[in-house]
Amino acid sequence: MTELTLVQAVNRGLQEAMRADPDVIVLGEDVGVNGGVFRATEGLLKEFGADRVLDTPLSETGIVGSAIGMALYGLKPVAEIQFLDFIYPAFDQIVSELAKMRYRSGGQFPCHVVVRAPYGGGIKGGLYHSQSTEAYFCHTAGLKVVVPSTPADAKGLLRTAIADEDPVLFLEPKRIYRSVTGEVPDGDHRVPFGSARTVRAGSDVSVFAYGAMVPVVTEAAAALEAEGISAEVIDLRSLVPLDEEAVLASVGRTGRAVVVHEAARCCGFGAEVAAVLAEKAFYSLKAPIARVTGYDTPFPYALENVYLPGPDRVVAAVRDTVRAG
Amino acid sequence: MTELTLVQAVNRGLQEAMRADPDVIVLGEDVGVNGGVFRATEGLLKEFGADRVLDTPLSETGIVGSAIGMALYGLKPVAEIQFLDFIYPAFDQIVSELAKMRYRSGGQFPCHVVVRAPYGGGIKGGLYHSQSTEAYFCHTAGLKVVVPSTPADAKGLLRTAIADEDPVLFLEPKRIYRSVTGEVPDGDHRVPFGSARTVRAGSDVSVFAYGAMVPVVTEAAAALEAEGISAEVIDLRSLVPLDEEAVLASVGRTGRAVVVHEAARCCGFGAEVAAVLAEKAFYSLKAPIARVTGYDTPFPYALENVYLPGPDRVVAAVRDTVRAG
Amino acid sequence: MAATASRPSAPAPSEDRLGGARLVDAYRAMVLARALDERCLSLQRQGRIGFYAPHAGQEAALVGSALAVAAEDWVFPAYREMTVALVRGASLQAVVDQLFGDAGDLAKGRQMPNHFAFRDQHFVSASSPIGTQIPQAVGAAMAARYRKQAITTITYFGDGATSSNDFHAGLNFAGVFRAPTIFFCQNNEWAISLPRERQTRSSTLAMKAEAYGFPGVVVDGNDVNAVYAAVRAARARAVAGDGPTLIEAQVYRFGPHSTSDDPRRYRADAQVEEARRRDPVARLRAELLAAQLLDEAADAALAEEARTRIGEAIGRAEATPALEPLSIFDDVFAQPTARLAEQRTDCAAHLAPGGRSS
């Protein structure tokens, strides 16, 4: 066990994966000499050299497009997109190519690329350094999407992602890159995809979250406990594949559900969770399903704290849900 | 009134808008000399000339990027994307620029572009000529998204889109471009955004659909009537803004809901409808909310009929829903 | 063409011209390509296949380039390169099964006709979005170099694709990383209805390479040996570590863009007639006859052989069973997720006689 910040855990995960397998290659903007604008790739160039840590030109199309070619040839590229907000120039390569390569070739051309991207608000980044558009990727068949909220999961999910046979979008909650610290198992620690994590057990309501919303929800749950409401907090951490079993089991016990994310509400991942529950947990439900999310506006700068769900909004939604039925 | 096919109604809408306003400009691949690969822009070059009907190079980035510039300058560009499947090279321009221009400038730079795109399956188009990825755009704050299912709505929504002050994604169900014919009001016929259309009234269950799924659902409703199930069919037609009032009112009456779309299920627009209902119509609901959708696989070629929701799948889901409670 | 039997013999590393038997091999491949093309157009008209994108007029570019690269090299094609796959040893049967989307299709009927994938031939799965294969070819080339394998990748695309994002990204990466990649642009003068001169204002497409710091060459795409030599030279440069080359093969698309297209809407017949006077198949035929590498009888036999093989393959394809409906759930991921397994079960219930709920 080593105590690490979340971004250090990402760095450690990359380093260990590169040590374990010479096919693992890192590429992206400013990942080499500069060690990444958030320092997630710090030290990698020095240890592994310029053949394995590639500072690329300013083109996400080129980063993901060339990573796909590397993966087809048999390497295991890990591409960094500097901010999730800048992934759109690569959207065609991700949606049309990466996600569909195995399928369209009838399994002849698996294409395993890990795309890492810091995402989310809370760093005063405004419209273009704050987005949480994970739903675009969750809606894209053929991609896996995971989001750690702790250092241990950051390393464990990243090692799993790099070892996986399918394309993975690995989203890093940059707001808690350094504010969250935790014990990380040494060695080949892996967290399986498709398994949610119970952050705290509770009996009155299930609150689902991921990434930087997990600490927010946890704080809310503590406040709620003080007023006698027992909230179960589930960190989904793997959006695709989703741990439906855990989601349904939790609501089966509590009968109430609140879903929390930073992303805009309309067609966000919270809609998917609510829809799954409205179909499969209908008879357990005692109250309407609430969504606490970013609003359906672009992400603002000066007033980001108005936009972002905070513990207060979670508390209010949980209270309403518990009072409702 | 004139009897037109859906694609003719689009053509008519473009022609009338261009006649009415010299600021309306059409641009895209093969829209001029060739009249569009589906003939939606047939005759426009001849009537309005090469200054207003622009055959562009093969770059969706360029098409939408230059259309944004035109709109900022005060024109009303209508950009055609040949297939929705090919919109991704323009995704950055749409998501980062078009959707956010008004917002980020504090209202100083409104940016009104209509992006037209044929979408959907059923024409043996395989992975890249069949997609329904409307959810990506519905999740993007700042965009309006509409989908006609009749010739009258095609013209009426298109005229509204071109007259609107905001960016609009106008999706055309190409599968029924020619198979659906109907009376279209002459002159300046407009269908307001944010208003759903009741295709048929019913009392047992509300079935929500849009685009090429509307005829599928209507066929299913007829079959269900024969077995004594009264299905209300609602054509959402405007996804953003959504006519929540109509959706809630219908389920308020029927107590049951089935949502149908071609797109993949996970985070599709059906999830949003289900989530709205699970929050706001909870106490009316008598049965689980069903989603009848494309599967969470890429769109296949040879077996597209297995993938696409047909009347049989709608009938089965409605039956289950009605029997459930 | 059986998997290996009729594959033209591999070029000697130093060879920079096709002659003798190898030139006849090239011609045979071109005759097959032309015959298959014609046959496919009529199969589509008869409703026996759903779509087709013809390559008539581009045979010398296709065959010349395909013969110039090695079996270890990787191909990143667009959608007019079935002939490249055949030259590399893909079976004619597999090609035809793809067009039919039947159970013999190696890609399980997932894609429209013309979008081939042949793992054994390093012929990467084609897709419809224009240009996306270009940076992928660069990445594969970088990967090969990383593995110290002295191969190249070759990527095919059209004049229209030079406007794509991926062209720009791919060529720029190739220049910066000196990737051993051959960019093979078939400039057939049209991108559906847009003529080359309205696609871009550069004087040639080849000169665009200069913007990325490496050479671009224009070659007469109707001359199989000119194409062959240009690709050989580019390959030699690439494996020597001298980086990428852009080749613009000037050809002409004789037929429609695809079976969904009516070229009379945008181009004059006279232009087509004029281009047909430079028909690459007729040209090579004349050369071979003049060089006495072929006579009329041998030529007729080649044509007959092509027709027969094609007819047999189509016959077999039409006798091949349809794909298993539930196969649409395979290959989304290496292992199906719980959700896909559930959807598969649900789908199976619908497909069962009588459907799910009855």
Add this chain to the structure above:
Amino acid sequence: MAATASRPSAPAPSEDRLGGARLVDAYRAMVLARALDERCLSLQRQGRIGFYAPHAGQEAALVGSALAVAAEDWVFPAYREMTVALVRGASLQAVVDQLFGDAGDLAKGRQMPNHFAFRDQHFVSASSPIGTQIPQAVGAAMAARYRKQAITTITYFGDGATSSNDFHAGLNFAGVFRAPTIFFCQNNEWAISLPRERQTRSSTLAMKAEAYGFPGVVVDGNDVNAVYAAVRAARARAVAGDGPTLIEAQVYRFGPHSTSDDPRRYRADAQVEEARRRDPVARLRAELLAAQLLDEAADAALAEEARTRIGEAIGRAEATPALEPLSIFDDVFAQPTARLAEQRTDCAAHLAPGGRSS
């Protein structure tokens, strides 16, 4: 700089050199730019503004280009062009309010510092994604021509942006449609940590224009008059209907990429020192002193004037109230949808003292 008062006088149409009072005007703008830049860096260090991207080293390129275009022309900037907005008459107060994101910000605090939008100055809202403004500038130019208005658009971007999709699309469209656009590339040698020579292998960035069929020119970006002349010439070409021009202004970024960046990680101080010897502000100062258009006293007065104006603007910004929280719901659409109205109400309840549910 007040909205119009200190705006340098408009150039005579034929003028292709700044001299006399106009050159002093240019210098004044550059002095203001440098002083503002230094002040912003310290504001950020003190936590009074959240972020800043400096432009020191690029003042001659900014001012020279801004003076060379007309008030009717449209500007499509990146994020280092506050000085262009000021030269065009945007008020210093509005610029500073944007940096503070206060209620005086014309863009309502929606964006990070440096992402300006000034409708009255035809200064289009900047954004962070690199390159996206480029095809937009082309479209606006096409629109102006359609309206028969003899204006141009000018778009600013960096060396890194030449790798973007939008650069390729924008320049290609401009070439094909002969758009009256000036592509003004400030090659400051670095894209964060990537040096120019690893961004692309072309010998210059200007030469990339040839791939799109129009001229590209390299200009010494430390020489305000060289920049001015190049932009004047490009503008003349554009309004004459001769199409676009790419200008590569060679400059150097003296400071960090932004306040989030530590350039010592990737470049040697010696390189910066060497570049500083070509400081455009010092250079123009020396020229003006030599030409006796300026003396030490006047120079000191200019510097003092800049400091005073900046100090006053910051003082006012710090006294300006914060934005109204519910303003985040404005400007998503021209009219709020029912859903946004509902979310606004919900948000208002949360913001009310005590919060919604208590």
